[in-house]
Amino acid sequence: MSLNVLFAASPSRWSQYEAPLNEAFKAFGVKAVLGLDLPPEEVDYIVYAPQSGVTDFTPFTRTKAVLNLWAGVENIVTNDTLTQPLARMVDEGLTQGMVEWVTGHTLRHHLNTDLHVKGQDGIWRDDVPPLAGDRPVTILGLGALGQACGKALVDLGFPVTGWSRTQKDVAGIACMSGKEGLERALATARIVILLLPHTSETENTLDAQAIARLPQGAVVINPGRGPLIDDDALLAALDSGHLDHATLDVFRTEPLPPEHAFWAHPKVTVTPHKASETRPCSAARVIAENIRRGEAGEPFLHLVDRSLGY
Ligand code: NAP
Numbered sequence: 001m002s003l004n005v006l007f008a009a010s011p012s013r014w015s016q017y018e019a020p021l022n023e024a025f026k027a028f029g030v031k032a033v034l035g036l037d038l039p040p041e042e043v044d045y046i047v048y049a050p051q052s053g054v055t056d057f058t059p060f061t062r063t064k065a066v067l068n069l070w071a072g073v074e075n076i077v078t079n080d081t082l083t084q085p086l087a088r089m090v091d092e093g094l095t096q097g098m099v100e101w102v103t104g105h106t107l108r109h110h111l112n113t114d115l116h117v118k119g120q121d122g123i124w125r126d127d128v129p130p131l132a133g134d135r136p137v138t139i140l141g142l143g144a145l146g147q148a149c150g151k152a153l154v155d156l157g158f159p160v161t162g163w164s165r166t167q168k169d170v171a172g173i174a175c176m177s178g179k180e181g182l183e184r185a186l187a188t189a190r191i192v193i194l195l196l197p198h199t200s201e202t203e204n205t206l207d208a209q210a211i212a213r214l215p216q217g218a219v220v221i222n223p224g225r226g227p228l229i230d231d232d233a234l235l236a237a238l239d240s241g242h243l244d245h246a247t248l249d250v251f252r253t254e255p256l257p258p259e260h261a262f263w264a265h266p267k268v269t270v271t272p273h274k275a276s277e278t279r280p281c282s283a284a285r286v287i288a289e290n291i292r293r294g295e296a297g298e299p300f301l302h303l304v305d306r307s308l309g310y
Contacts, residue, residue, distance in 0.1 A: 003032040003291065004042050009049035009069055011036065017069075020280040021047070024288035032291065045291050050075035057081040064294050067287050068304075069278055071145065072225060074198040077309050086304045087290055090144045093279025098195075101223060101275040102149040103156065105247050106191055109219045110135050110158075132157035138189035140182075140205060141196035141224060142168045142175065145276075149195065161185045165201075165308075186213040191221060198225035199309035208233035217244045223275035226251040231262075238267040249275040 007014060007021070014036055025032050032044075040059035048054065049069045057063070058081050065085045068076065073088050108114070111129050137153050139146045142164040150160045154172035161174040163185040168175040176185045182205075186192065192214060196202045206220065206229040214220075220243060222229055231252065237243040247269040248262060254273055262268045290300050304310060 001031075003030065003044040003295070004038050005032045005034045005045045005047060005291065006038045006040075006043045007034055007036050007047050008052035008054045009047065010051035013049065013051075013069075016280045017047070017284065020284035021287065024281075024284035025291070027285070028288035028292045030288050030291045030295070045294065047287055048076065055079065055081070057084070060084070065290065065300055067290055069283065071278070072197060073304050073310060074225065077304060077306060085300055086306065087300050087302045088304050088310075089278050089283055089286065090302045091278050091283040091286055093282035094276050095144055095148045097276030097279070098145045098223065099148050099152045101249075102193055102195075102221065103152050105221050105269075106137060106153060106158070106193070107156075109191055109221075109245060109247070133159065135159075135190045136161065136188045137191045137193065138163065138185045139173075139193045139195055140185070140228075141194065142170060142173070143195065143197075146193075146195040147173075149193065161188060182210070183213055186210055187215070189214055189218055191219045194220070194222045194224035194228045196224045196228055197310035198227050201309070203227045204230045206230065206234070208236070211237045211243065214243065216242060218242075219244050220246040220248075222246070223249040226254070235261055235265065238265065243267070245269070247271070249273055 007017065018034065021034055041061050043060050043063050046060065046063055046066045047069060048066050063084050065087060066082060068086065068088045071089050071094060073086065076082065076086065110132060136159045138161045139150050140163050142162040146162060147170055150162050150170065150173045153160050161176060162168065162170065163176045163182050165177060167177040196205060208230060211233055234246055238246060245267050249271045250273055256262060256270060262270050293300055
């Protein structure tokens, strides 16, 4: 018998995902009808993104799991109508994209690229940037994305410190956890990269106190989520000269309103939540594998812990 899989995302995504999902279902032996509009009581699995507008899961009486298309789940994790297992996206394409974005922006600041790109002013600057080994980087969040970015930066020669909720052991990365671990991780960071999920625990991780622990001249790179940073504290630290620059991909309000101070600030780079995106072909295989698992009675991959919020 065929399964019914509802594609509950923005309709504009349908053309990107329809073929890859159907191909992946075939490759993983999943017999399923994929649709944009299926009767809720007949849906077995939901491929989900918040833009779908589905907010009430009560009518989905036979649905076995909700499979999130994105890595972040803050828009669905607190939904009380959702009683089925919720899996988030861990996708090799998304991870590779984040590694590229994070290393690119880290190298931009490390090499002081802006000075030479913008400063075509006839001045023969002979400053020599330090090598990566002299530029400690801290990554807040050592999950799928934080670890991959950390490993790439280690391979480039950066001393990398990572911080997570539970203690990790990752080759080449000085792993820390807990409040004291955060203080130590910040104290050495010439560049700090935020790859935490947005939960009630992580909101304002980079507040005025945390920012004050960063060394003078540190750079903040945030591809995680906007609420991880206290915006006013960040602006104050940039204005006072304590921080050198902030590269921000994510914001409390998105799109970032045109009047927001970040747009015009000379020490802020805004990118439009494009650090990395789920890639249809590789993500479709993750979804198909999870449906295969669900049907085989095997545990789902990448299950969200609803009590932790990620
Ligand atoms: P993940 O695998 O769930 O990893 C999350 C990491 O954060 C884990 O190391 C976790 O610690 C840590 N963490 C969670 N709560 C914490 C706390 N209270 N204190 C300290 N550490 C805490 O997530 P991921 O796949 O790496 O993704 C991370 C985030 O990146 C997503 O949630 C999303 O917000 C963001 N993202 C952004 C983009 C973009 O384009 N800008 C794209 C994709 C994802 P444990 O290891 O101990 O659990």
